[in-house]
Amino acid sequence: MPELRAEDFDFALPEALIAQAPARPRDSARLLVVGADGTRDMGVADLPGLLQPGDLMVVNDTRVIPARLHARRGEARVEIMLNRADAGGQWHALVRGAKKLRAGDVLAIEGAPELAPRVVERQDSGAVLLDFGPDQALLAAALEKAGEVPLPPYIARPDGPTEQDREDYTHLFARQPGAVAAPTASLHFTPALVEALAARGVSQVEVTLHVGAGTFLPIRTDNPRAHKLHAEWGEITPQAAAAINATRVKGGRIVAIGTTALRLLESAVDDNGIVHPFQGLTDIFLLPGHRFHSADVLLTNFHLPKSSLFMLVSAFAGMERMRQAYAHAVDAGYRFYSYGDASLLFRENAK
Structure with missing residues (x-):
């Protein structure tokens, strides 16, 4: 495993780029596409054209509770x-x-x-x-x-969350109550976008990971491998696992909608890329050096410096590629974190 330091994942982020409200409509947010051929500035509404018929989106159907x-x-x-x-x-x-x-x-x-x-x-x-x-x-x-809706600490609400936040912090796929933080990549989806993806031939399956408050906790050690994430409860049903594995057999790509879906998939996949049914706790921490077996593409928001989630996307798409992508995102004024814009990442070691 390569030696890692928290400083390897630091970058300058102007406070003004931390979004305080979502884009309206939700799918009007910007989308930075990051692949082997560099970066492209697009929009979330362009997602159907970026995916292929036969691809499968894996969404997290957890619902945030007023925790x-x-x-x-x-x-x-x-x-x-x-x-x-x-x-x-x-x-x-x-x-x-x-x-x-x-x-x-x-x-x-x-x-x-x-x-x-x-x-x-x-x-x-x-x-x-x-x-x-x-x-x-x-x-x-x-x-x-x-x-109260447990908004992240970087969203400024001196008088507490508003009724609008209750609506804004709930995503289209939310079904199973139990999370205290939203799977924020899903906040970008609208019924029209889901319909366009289905028309493109992109299907969808639901899994559940009840995101915990530990997602907000900073990494307090210079050695990321010494950091331990709080355990979170997740479930992949036999039906969901079968749909994911059938997609792989048919040559389709697995598109994780958010880091929470990706973490759950990696908790349940074996070295041959077969996703097994799963029910229980996971504290998996995905760092550079991890070899991904479950997903080919990741839709995710922009994450904060030195955070476990920026480390995750660096593991998925490559450290140098993500450093360059985030430098571009800052220069181009992309909006960061829960209410911010999105990125579409293609796995570094994908075939």
Whole structure:
């Protein structure tokens, strides 16, 4: 494995390029196409012409829940970011003010007095395990009433997320509730774009990866290989795996819509390129040196310097190619991250 440093993935990003609102309509966002023949400036609406009949898009059908809660332990205030559901009504959560908490503490949720989660333990990972009780319908209703859309910290909302954010941060394929961050590549899709892709002969299959709050956490070590991602729950059904493998047999390309779909596929694929059904946790961290077996093409937004996601796209499309592509994106004023523009990346070692 090549030696890596976090500084290898640093670049100058003007703050003004971090998008604070999505393009309208969604498929009017810009699209930077990155392949062996260089880069091309296009638009998301051009995607049908960039894919081929017989290609298969793999989309993540997770739905973001209003996962940020404000709570009190006595007079002490804490902020809870639900991260991942566990068995029996327990949740792993990132808690601002976690040092104030002890096992056995019962928290009062602002705006939802019917909830009284109990602190089970503070974990070595920095997470807190909270027990909300077995009634998940009660929790879901309380989240809709008292929870906030967990927008990333780089989207400035001094007064909190708006109702427009609830709509903007939900993508067209969202079906399965459980994520605390959106698979942002999917935010670009409109019914008209999906219809045009189908007319082109591009098909679609859904998988589920409940994106966790760990996606926002910075890499705090100079050695990326020492960084550990928080585990996230995912599922590839037997039917989805069969559709992916059949596409490969027929010579079609697998197009991962977002890094979350790609991470799940790489968690389930073997060295022969066969994707197996999968259900469970994955903490896979894709770094340069990883050989991809599942996807040929990746649609993804632009990621922040020294982030695990910029490392992932560098692994997929090549470090030097991505350095050049991102330098062009900055110079050309592309908009970055969750509400920003998109890139279409062709795998560096694809046949």
